[in-house]
Amino acid sequence: MQDTSESYEVPDISDIRKAHQRISPSIRQTPAINEKALDELLQCQVWFKCEHLQRTGAFKFRGASNAIALLRESGVRGDVATHSSGNHGAALALAARLDGRTAHVVMPENASPIKIEAVQRYGGEIHFCEATQSAREAGLAKLVTAGNIPIPPYDDNAIIIGQGTAALELLQQVSGLELVITPVGGGGLISGTALVASGLGVRTIGAEPAGAADTATSLKQGSRVDSWQPETIADGLRALVGVRNFGIIQNHVEAVLTVTEDEIRNAMSLFWQYFRMLIEPSSAVVLAAVMKHPELFSGRNVGAIVSGANIDPLDWAKLTSEST
Amino acid sequence: MQDTSESYEVPDISDIRKAHQRISPSIRQTPAINEKALDELLQCQVWFKCEHLQRTGAFKFRGASNAIALLRESGVRGDVATHSSGNHGAALALAARLDGRTAHVVMPENASPIKIEAVQRYGGEIHFCEATQSAREAGLAKLVTAGNIPIPPYDDNAIIIGQGTAALELLQQVSGLELVITPVGGGGLISGTALVASGLGVRTIGAEPAGAADTATSLKQGSRVDSWQPETIADGLRALVGVRNFGIIQNHVEAVLTVTEDEIRNAMSLFWQYFRMLIEPSSAVVLAAVMKHPELFSGRNVGAIVSGANIDPLDWAKLTSEST
Numbered sequence: 152m153q154d155t156s157e158s159y160e161v162p163d164i165s166d167i168r169k170a171h172q173r174i175s176p177s178i179r180q181t182p183a184i185n186e187k188a189l190d191e192l193l194q195c196q197v198w199f200k201c202e203h204l205q206r207t208g209a210f211k212f213r214g215a216s217n218a219i220a221l222l223r224e225s226g227v228r229g230d231v232a233t234h235s236s237g238n239h240g241a242a243l244a245l246a247a248r249l250d251g252r253t254a255h256v257v258m259p260e261n262a263s264p265i266k267i268e269a270v271q272r273y274g275g276e277i278h279f280c281e282a283t284q285s286a287r288e289a290g291l292a293k294l295v296t297a298g299n300i301p302i303p304p305y306d307d308n309a310i311i312i313g314q315g316t317a318a319l320e321l322l323q324q325v326s327g328l329e330l331v332i333t334p335v336g337g338g339g340l341i342s343g344t345a346l347v348a349s350g351l352g353v354r355t356i357g358a359e360p361a362g363a364a365d366t367a368t369s370l371k372q373g374s375r376v377d378s379w380q381p382e383t384i385a386d387g388l389r390a391l392v393g394v395r396n397f398g399i400i401q402n403h404v405e406a407v408l409t410v411t412e413d414e415i416r417n418a419m420s421l422f423w424q425y426f427r428m429l430i431e432p433s434s435a436v437v438l439a440a441v442m443k444h445p446e447l448f449s450g451r452n453v454g455a456i457v458s459g460a461n462i463d464p465l466d467w468a469k470l471t472s473e474s475t
Numbered sequence: 476m477q478d479t480s481e482s483y484e485v486p487d488i489s490d491i492r493k494a495h496q497r498i499s500p501s502i503r504q505t506p507a508i509n510e511k512a513l514d515e516l517l518q519c520q521v522w523f524k525c526e527h528l529q530r531t532g533a534f535k536f537r538g539a540s541n542a543i544a545l546l547r548e549s550g551v552r553g554d555v556a557t558h559s560s561g562n563h564g565a566a567l568a569l570a571a572r573l574d575g576r577t578a579h580v581v582m583p584e585n586a587s588p589i590k591i592e593a594v595q596r597y598g599g600e601i602h603f604c605e606a607t608q609s610a611r612e613a614g615l616a617k618l619v620t621a622g623n624i625p626i627p628p629y630d631d632n633a634i635i636i637g638q639g640t641a642a643l644e645l646l647q648q649v650s651g652l653e654l655v656i657t658p659v660g661g662g663g664l665i666s667g668t669a670l671v672a673s674g675l676g677v678r679t680i681g682a683e684p685a686g687a688a689d690t691a692t693s694l695k696q697g698s699r700v701d702s703w704q705p706e707t708i709a710d711g712l713r714a715l716v717g718v719r720n721f722g723i724i725q726n727h728v729e730a731v732l733t734v735t736e737d738e739i740r741n742a743m744s745l746f747w748q749y750f751r752m753l754i755e756p757s758s759a760v761v762l763a764a765v766m767k768h769p770e771l772f773s774g775r776n777v778g779a780i781v782s783g784a785n786i787d788p789l790d791w792a793k794l795t796s797e798s799t
Contacts, residue, residue: 182506186530188569188597204528206510208751245512272748273512424596427532427784429753460751464788 159395162308164350167315167343173224174216174313177249181205181317183324183454189425193441195448198328200321203430203460207269209387210317210340210458211242211304217313218302219246230255232299234280234287235270236262237387238459239304244275255299257290259283263386265463305339306393315343321454322351330354331454332437335366335407336388338396340458345403353454356447357400357407358440360385360415360432366392366400367407384412384470387433387459406447414439420471422457431462432470483719486632488674491639491667497548498540498637501573505529505641507648507778513749517765519772522652524645527754527784531593533711534641534664534782535566535628541637542626543570554579556623558604558611560586561711562783563628568599579623581614583607587710589787629663630717639667645778646675654678655778656761659690659731660712662720664782669727677778680771681724681731682764684709684739684756690716690724691731708736708794711757711783730771738763744795746781755786756794 181201190196202210219231231247233239234257247254254275258267259282270277278294280286295301303310317340318331331348333341335357345355359366360383365376375397381389392400400407410418418435421442422428437455441448505525514520526534543555555571557563558581571578578599582591583606594601604614619625627634641664642655655672657665659681669679683690684707689700699721705713716724724731734742742759745766746752761779765772 179506179508182503182528184503184528187573203751204506204508249511268748423788424592427527427753429751429788464747464753465792468789468792 159398160308161399162312162346164347166312167319167347170217170312171316171319173220174213174316177216177246178213178316179204179206180320183321184426186425189421193448194445195441195451195453197441197453197455198321198325199426200317200454200456202317203428203434203457207238207241207245207273208460209238209242210314210456211238212246213316214310214313214339215239215242215246215302217316218307218309219250219252221309222300223250227300230299231302232291232294233257233302233304234291235304237266238461240275241266241269241273243302244270244273248274255294257287257294259287263463265461269461305337305390306395308395310339311343311346311395311399313343314339315347317456318344318347318454321456322347322353325454327452328353328454329451330356331456332356332358332440333456334385334388334433334436334458335359335392336363336433337390338366338392338400340456341404342396342399344456345399349403355404356440357404358436359388359407359409360436361409361411363388364409366397367409369397370401370407383432385415385432385436387431388436408440408444410436410439410443414443416470416473418442419467423471429460429462429464429467430457431459434458434460483722484632485723486636486670488671490636491643491671494541494636495640495643497544498537498640501540501570502537502640503528503530504644507645508750510749513745517772518769519765519775519777521765521777521779522645522649523750524641524778524780526641527752527758527781531562531565531569531597532784533562533566534638534780535562536570537640538634538637538663539563539566539570539626542631542633543574543576545633546624547574551624554623555626556615556618557581557626557628558615559628561590562785564599565590565593565597567626568594568597572598579618581611581618583611587787589785593785629661629714630719632719634663635667635670635719635723637667638663639671641780642668642671642778645780646671646677649778651776652677652778653775654680655780656680656682656764657780658709658712658757658760658782659683659716660687660757661714662690662716662724664780665728666720666723668780669723673727679728680764681728682760683712683731683733684760685733685735687712688733690721691733693721694725694731707756709739709756709760711755712760732764732768734760734763734767738767740794740797742766743791747795753784753786753788753791754781755783758782758784
């Protein structure tokens with residue numbers, strides 16, 4: 152699925168502004184929220200951009216909506232396909248359905264029940280496969296051969312600029328932000344964010360679990376790590392960073408911080424204590440990183456993108472009760 | 476604590492507009508959200524006003540903030556006091572703290588741990604008492620004698636107009652709403668809502684659990700029921716409707732619908748399925764009532780105020796797993 156050439160056309164903030172206009176009718180403009188009582192604890196002012204309240208429970212709906220809207224604008228008809236064990240599948244299912252298309256989603260047999268239900272609820276057609284990368288890719292290839300249009304989860308300009316619209320909104324909603332922090336998985340969210348933030352003179356920082364630190368490692372060694380065995384509860388961040396995404400990160404992201412599993416669990420608890428919302432582990436890495444690095448954040452005005460809420464409440468309770 | 480005279484000065488929408496200006500610096504302007512996929516199931520368009528995302532996790536922060544701001548405007552100094560087993564205590568604790576005051580909260584010994592923690596987190600001082608109404612009132616009387624200013628939870632004009640600001644925002648955020656539905660407990664939220672909605676030509680409907688149907692019963696018999704043994708999982712709706720509140724409901728609320736415990740549990744599940752947010756049972760009554768009464772809601776543009784998110788996720792999981 153990935154183009155292996157080394158140069159790509161890199162979008163900029165004007166592309167993201169256009170994407171925002173394009174998808175505005177279907178996305179939710181999510182709130183940016185702040186709680187002074189939490190700020191006192193963190194010793195900085197943090198505005199959380201609530202993408203976990205986005206339709207389908209994750210920022211992924213922005214990129215999927217933009218990809219579908221671009222097909223519509225170009226007059227390209229037909230159904231779409233992807234492989235996903237996570238939030239991209241549900242997002243694409245809804246975005247496609249709202250445009251009168253069907254999304255075919257290749258999912259591993261061991262995908263979590265709530266993710267399967269979500270794809271079904273939004274009208275996606277699931278094609279189960281073995282839980283291996285090769286089976287997923289073979290499943291997708293078959294669907295594409297049958298005429299469906301592939302929509303990749305992150306290593307794609309339409310997706311990147313779609314995800315960037317979250318940061319665009321955040322920087323419009325809250326003035327005076329000095330830096331924005333996002334989770335890093337495949338890199339769709341952070342690369343879109345970095346394009347917006349750098350265009351507005353704002354710094355971008357990433358956060359990822361130490362057990363899925365392929366991006367931090369890639370930055371350190373100066374080239375993209377192409378193999379990593381992820382071990383983390385943050386299931387949304389287990390993917391390897393994409394090729395296009397890594398290029399943008401190298402050029403526009405100041406640092407990618409890593410946090411431990413316990414720091415993630417504690418941040419999930421803390422977010423609930425102050426905001427009464429459950430966020431998935433992948434979201435909590437940003438709060439964990441802010442707490443861990445006062446030398447970077449203390450006294451600053453920080454925007455933190457909270458990426459998703461797709462976790463079973465029982466799993467949330469189990470994970471947070473294990474925190475130290 | 477209640478004035479027993481039969482006439483009170485009844486506020487109107489202009490008082491609520493003033494209250495909104497007064498508390499705007501400290502409250503969150505919560506989002507109003509809609510999900511077409513859920514609308515298709517409900518056969519009407521429902522915009523949910525997310526007061527469960529209000530500071531302290533409930534609309535109660537609006538009324539408490541207004542009461543405190545009025546004290547400040549009048550130059551009245553000093554600490555405040557209330558009795559609460561629920562969301563009003565935490566809301567008053569934060570509102571007082573932001574104004575440099577301490578809130579003294581009389582709480583029954585058997586109050587839930589998350590409610591106790593919330594009061595403490597926001598700097599409230601807890602005074603435990605036996606779990607009886609008379610012990611709560613005696614505890615509060617003692618605090619008032621000691622010089623603290625009592626802030627009642629609902630039967631009070633400052634509180635009513637503060638709670639009304641949620642509906643004011645909702646009707647500004649979403650145009651074309653034909654009716655607004657809110658939960659009914661003590662009646663602070665619905666009475667403030669009804670004053671706003673009637674002022675704008677919008678209908679108001681209430682929802683309460685069948686096991687705490689004192690307001691529906693009061694409306695039917697034409698006078699306020701002054702005793703009821705509530706039996707419901709919706710702990711925020713167990714209070715008897717207040718005197719002032721009932722007067723406003725009689726004049727401005729079209730109907731108060733009742734729902735069963737199972738309907739409440741199902742609505743909690745459904746809200747999570749489509750919005751990935753946990754809401755407490757007291758909030759879910761509005762969605763349950765919309766589902767139960769297509770003859771009232773079908774084809775309509777409905778605003779539904781979601782009142783609170785203060786439920787332990789394990790309790791949420793337990794309650795929803797018991798639904799049929």
